[in-house]
Amino acid sequence: MNTRLDSSAPGRVERGNGLFGVYVHWPFCAAKCPYCDFNSHVHRGAFDEATYVRSYAREIAHFAALTPGRKVQSVFFGGGTPSLMDPRSVAGILDAIGQHWEIDSKAEITLEANPTSVEAGRFKGYRAAGVNRVSLGVQSLRDGPLAELGRRHSVDEAIAAVRLAQSIFPRSSFDLIYARPRQTLDDWKDELTEALWLAQGHVSLYQLTIEMGTRYYDLFQAGKLKMPDEDLSVDFYELTQELTANAGLPAYEISNHARPGQESRHNLLYWRYGEYVGVGPGAHGRLLIGNQRHATAAEKLPFDWQQKVAARGHGLVTDDVLSWEEEGDELLVMGLRLREGIDPKRFAQLSGRAISDRQIAELKSIGFVETLPNGFIRVTDRGWPVLDAVVADLAA
Incomplete structure (x- = not known):
C-alpha cells in the first residue's frame, strides 16, 4: 500500500x-x-x-x-x-x-x-x-x-x-x-x-x-x-x-x-476526477476516506467474488491509498481527455507541485496544448491524436 x-x-x-x-x-x-x-x-x-x-x-x-x-x-x-x-x-x-x-x-x-x-x-x-x-x-x-x-x-x-x-x-x-x-x-x-x-x-x-x-x-x-x-x-x-x-x-x-x-x-x-464506488466482480473505484483517495478493485471471477462477499461483506482484492503524485497523474490522464481541459490549480492542490511552465510552453509552440480564458489547459485538435505523449510530457 x-x-x-x-x-x-x-x-x-x-x-x-x-x-x-x-x-x-x-x-x-x-x-x-x-x-x-x-x-x-x-x-x-x-x-x-x-x-x-x-x-x-x-x-x-x-x-x-x-x-x-x-x-x-x-x-x-x-x-x-x-x-x-x-x-x-x-x-x-x-x-x-x-x-x-x-x-x-x-x-x-x-x-x-x-x-x-x-x-x-x-x-x-x-x-x-x-x-x-x-x-x-x-x-x-x-x-x-x-x-x-x-x-x-x-x-x-x-x-x-x-x-x-x-x-x-x-x-x-x-x-x-x-x-x-x-x-x-x-x-x-x-x-x-x-x-x-x-x-x-x-x-x-x-x-x-x-x-x-x-x-x-x-x-x-x-x-x-x-x-x-x-x-x-x-x-x-x-x-x-x-x-x-x-x-x-x-x-x-x-x-x-x-x-x-x-x-x-x-x-x-x-474524467473530472470525481469519486465513485465500484460494485461487482472486477469493478474499480476511487473513494475519499479520511481525505485520502483510495483506489479499489474487486475480485474478477464472478462466483469467487460472490464467495468473498458472503464471507466478509465485500469482494475487494485491492485497496491502495494513492500518493499525491499519483492523484495528480490520474487527474492529467483523465482530465486532458476532455475538451474543457483541466484546472492547473487543482492539479497543484492534488499533486503538491505545479505543471512545468517550460513544458506547457514547448507543447504550445508545436500546437498541442492551449490555455483557455478561464485558465484551464486543454489539448488541441492537433494534440489529441498523440494524447498519451502530451500527458507524459506534462507529468514529467
Whole structure:
C-alpha cells in the first residue's frame, strides 16, 4: 500500500470536488468478442440471479459505511452485458443504493445494452426500475464487420434497438468501432454519416485497439490481422471530428460526441476526477476516506467474488491509498481527455507541485496544448491524436 503525507495535518487541501457516483459491473455475456479485454464471462448452466443480486446489495452496504453522507449523481450499469439482467435485479440494486445514500433527483441512471438482448418489455422494465439512459453496443452498421467483431446482431437489429431505446428512454447513446482491418476512409465516411442520421443526443466512437489477452491480440501477433498505420489512424480521427462537428455532435471527450447538455454525466464524473464506488466482480473505484483517495478493485471471477462477499461483506482484492503524485497523474490522464481541459490549480492542490511552465510552453509552440480564458489547459485538435505523449510530457 502506498503512503503519503498525513492528510490530517494543518493546511491540508480538500481532495474532493463534490462529484459522487456508483458503477455496477455485471460480468456475464452471451459470448466473448475477440477485441474485448473487459472483465466479461460466458456462463452456461443454472444461475440463481436473485441470490447473486443480493451480493451486490451487501457490497453496497459495505461501501456506504465508508462513504456516509454522499449524494449520488449518477449510476452506471456496465459489463459484461447488463441488458441480460432481469429488470427486477436492476430495481433491487437501485433500491439498495437508495437505502444507503441519497440519490439526486436529477441523477443519471445508465444501463449498457446489446442489440441482441433488447426487447420492448425488458426495456420498459428497466425504465420502470429507474433507468433513464441506455448505451447500446452497436459497434458497426455493416453486417460483415459485425461478424468479424464477434457481434451476434445484424444491422437491422441494431437500428431497431436504437430506435426502441430512443422511444422509451429520455436519453440514449450507441457505440461504434472504427479504423478496423481493411476499412477505408470512404467506408467510414459512409458508415458514420448513416450513424449520425440515426443518433440523437450522443454517440461514442472508438478506434479499434489491440489489447493483450484478446483473440485479436493473438491474431495480430501472428500477422493475421493488419491494422491501419499511424498516419491512416490520424486521418480516421480527423475525419471523425469533422463529420461529428458538422452534424452538431462535437467531441466533448476524445471518443465521445454530444449535443450540448447530452454529455454522459457518469463519464464526466470519471474524467473530472470525481469519486465513485465500484460494485461487482472486477469493478474499480476511487473513494475519499479520511481525505485520502483510495483506489479499489474487486475480485474478477464472478462466483469467487460472490464467495468473498458472503464471507466478509465485500469482494475487494485491492485497496491502495494513492500518493499525491499519483492523484495528480490520474487527474492529467483523465482530465486532458476532455475538451474543457483541466484546472492547473487543482492539479497543484492534488499533486503538491505545479505543471512545468517550460513544458506547457514547448507543447504550445508545436500546437498541442492551449490555455483557455478561464485558465484551464486543454489539448488541441492537433494534440489529441498523440494524447498519451502530451500527458507524459506534462507529468514529467
